[in-house]
Amino acid sequence: MELSLERWILLGEAIYLIARHVVSERSPLMTLSREPVPRRYNWTDFRSTLESDWAATLDSLGIEWEYEPTKFTLPSGAWYLPDFHLPKIGTWLEVKGTGVPGEEKARELAEALVCHCEATCKCAWPGGEIVLLGHASLRSPGKRFGVMHWYDALGGNALLGQCSHCGKRSWVRPRHSLTCRYCKVNDPGGRHFGNLLNTGDVDFRRSDRIEEFDF
Numbered sequence: 001m002e003l004s005l006e007r008w009i010l011l012g013e014a015i016y017l018i019a020r021h022v023v024s025e026r027s028p029l030m031t032l033s034r035e036p037v038p039r040r041y042n043w044t045d046f047r048s049t050l051e052s053d054w055a056a057t058l059d060s061l062g063i064e065w066e067y068e069p070t071k072f073t074l075p076s077g078a079w080y081l082p083d084f085h086l087p088k089i090g091t092w093l094e095v096k097g098t099g100v101p102g103e104e105k106a107r108e109l110a111e112a113l114v115c116h117c118e119a120t121c122k123c124a125w126p127g128g129e130i131v132l133l134g135h136a137s138l139r140s141p142g143k144r145f146g147v148m149h150w151y152d153a154l155g156g157n158a159l160l161g162q163c164s165h166c167g168k169r170s171w172v173r174p175r176h177s178l179t180c181r182y183c184k185v186n187d188p189g190g191r192h193f194g195n196l197l198n199t200g201d202v203d204f205r206r207s208d209r210i211e212e213f214d215f
Contacts, residue, residue: 036097041207051083051095052207054134057148060205061160061169064088075112080105082131089170089181090125094153095134103153106131110153115176126184127176130158137204148202160202161193172196 036048042059044067046052051067058065066085074080084093092113094106110131115123123129131153137146152158158171166183178190185192 039207046207048095048097049207050097050136053137053145053205054084054093054095056205056207057203058084058086061202063169065093072109074105074108076108078105078108080109082106082109088168089130090128091130091132091171091181093132093134093150097136103133106133106153107155114154121177125181126179126186127173130171130173132158132171138200140200143203145204145206147200148204149199151199157198159196159198161190161196164192164194 036050039046039049039052041052041055044052044055046055046067055065055067063086066087068081068083069085071079071081082092083095085091086093092106092109094103096103113129113131115121115126115128117123121127132150133153135149137143138149140147150158152173154173156173156175158173160169160171161180162169163180163182163185165185166180168180168182170181172178172181172193174190174196177186178193179186180192190196
């Protein structure tokens, strides 16, 4: 049975809520709150192995990343240094292990960067820039390193899609815009993305298993 875009969005939001519940209860592959272990990957020194694993996963998806490139002064006056900037798709990513505090700053940044246009969106990125919160992988049958676990820092639903026009992957907020953040194509009904993927749908990678980048 083929689902309409609206049903895909509702299904995605249901999966998001279930994943949040799983996180609050238990997940065997998730990193518990503990002292982070630094790791060098792809010529970059990361503060934790979870961050390097996310970098390896982004590499596997063909998504360009920068590590800690920009420090923000938030509207509250606090300083904030997000872990990753994904410059080609107008997205920021904060990686947190289970039970590690500090998500409030990511939410504040997300509220500042989302589109605030009163009528037609005039933002450089359709719907504004996206801020994601990434966690350790979720256990999944047949997946050696589990599956990716993320959610939108605004508390909504950010989905990962691959554009049929440019072949690039990017996250989108369906309720804000389905425009491809690489090539800016927006076919009616978001057909250029096909099936949009939610947290739990994409394989996670381990940086110590991506030998082609370790020298």
